[in-house]
Amino acid sequence: MRGTDEVLLRRVARGEADALTALYRRHAEGLFGFLQRLAGDRMLAEEILQDTLLAVWRGAERFEGRAQVRTWLYGIARRQAHNRLRSVRPAETALDDVPDVAEPAAGPEELALVRLDRDQVLAAVARLGLRHREVVVLAFVAELSQAEIADVVGVPVGTVKSRLHHARAALVHALAELEGTQR
Template sequence: MESDDATLLRRVARGDSGALTRLYQAHSGRLFGYLLRLAGDRMTAEEILQDTMLAVWRSAGTYAGASTVTTWLFGVARRQAYNRLRGTPPPSPSEPLDRADPAPGPDELAIAAAGGTPVASAIGDLPDHHREVIGLVFVAGLPLAEVAAVLGVPVGTVKSRLHHARAALARTLATQGVQE
């Protein structure tokens, strides 16, 4: 599949919008789940995903093959998210969420599968660098080496952050009386 993605990305670099559509179809679910975790609300995550795909369209020719296409896409998404969210306060808990699409997204499905609201609350209490690793590993499903490439840190740092995030989640859930 990765060679197919690289082929698609080369076609995108040549201006093939159909190839961009196929990349979007293949990766948008995991990208959206990750962006939803970073942004905190569905509408902003959707906007960042669109910004990401526009950036992919514009910069596909810069892909040098030093990482997998998936890693490269998550790196683009991460940069777009940080550009968009820089200086933007998170949505207030009292603000209503966008109700146009009541279906749960990939992030909500992953959290629900992991135990629902107590888990979501515990994840929300983690520091940003731990939440980001949790999102990339468990929501986006990236291997640790790809998470390291997206974040620009060594694999050992990813492992350490993941270990500390899991330990913090376990402690929080144990104090809440939630069964693991």
């Protein structure tokens, strides 16, 4: 039985392992991409994904339906990642060093991002602080809406917009630094 995510989750809550497998097949690729970008390490992302699935298995009966199942899953994945990454301190780009962008519309800096090498962009994303990195990944890798990101992260939509704005500026700054070191 295929069913919607909600039906699958109710089945998971009843202890049906095949429903968890079906839910995994639907969402594993997106969740893994999100976790890999947060963790910066494939193996660690796989471990966090397994922790996420275990948490879903144990907590499916607590799903209240206030959000979409997909959003709920990303929230669990985010919490599992934060639990694992507390002791990991990636190099971060300080937002104090980043000039504030006056207009959130695509400017020359954002247009330059399109022309950059994928590895450069991923390296720059990895340099962002966790709060900024997660909203970037949720928006551009998982393709969640700002409202869905707000649900996952547990902040108002305005905070998501602000974090995305500052993350873009920090990305531009980090990319400029990476460009300078590669010359």
